[in-house]
Amino acid sequence: MVELEAKNLESVFNHCQDLISIATKLEGGSEAAFTQALETLAYYARDPQSAAKKLEKAIAALQELDTQRKLAYVLTYAAEIALEHQNLEQGFIYAENALKAAQIVAHPSDIALAWLTLIRGKWMMDDMPEAIEQFTQLQKYLGNQSICDRAKQKIIDLEQQLNEKLELI
Known part of the structure; x- marks a missing residue:
């Protein structure tokens, strides 16, 4: 992995x-x-x-x-790849399904990674209000929960990107 x-x-x-x-x-x-x-x-x-x-x-x-946890990982990564290749619709579908699978196992890192990918998909689809709303919900959900370094870094990166985008508006 x-x-x-x-x-x-x-x-x-x-x-x-x-x-x-x-x-x-x-x-x-x-x-x-x-x-x-x-x-x-x-x-x-x-x-x-x-x-x-x-x-x-x-x-x-x-x-x-x-195998929901493994499914969440595969779907999250597939969503990331689809979004990188500008296949926004497929990336969004993978991200939605990844989040559902991650929520079933209730693992904070898996939920964060899937949710962040979903937010990125919203942002790439130019739905900034929904991306910001989802990011706010993610932060509330996570609170003080422990998550992996990869998820922490993705949160930092996405927050910076969202702030930069908002400054341009």
Whole structure:
């Protein structure tokens, strides 16, 4: 996951191949489906159009296994990639579904990352009032909850971007 977040795609492919061979031997778990989803995300990051159908299958496999936390991670990352490639509608759909999955497991970092991606989608769709409202709601929700450094940094970055955008208006 770290390699994926660092966009070191070749390393993701190599690690996933090793992990898939191990994960398929484990019974009753979601490790194989999750590893395949991570590998598919790397392909999606490289070429979203050619990997879109494979990504949908990987997401469906995670949904079938009802692994909400893993699903939230995959959907959040897929949303980030879609938004980076200006596929705003698909990115927004992934972000909405990521937030729903994250809320089911009630993990603050997962909720924050999914919600931040959803807010970014609103902002990119030029819905600044809703982006600001959602950001305010996220901050209220988080309060003093502990979240991962990645989520903390994304909050700082988004807050700065929103403030810069508001100064231009």
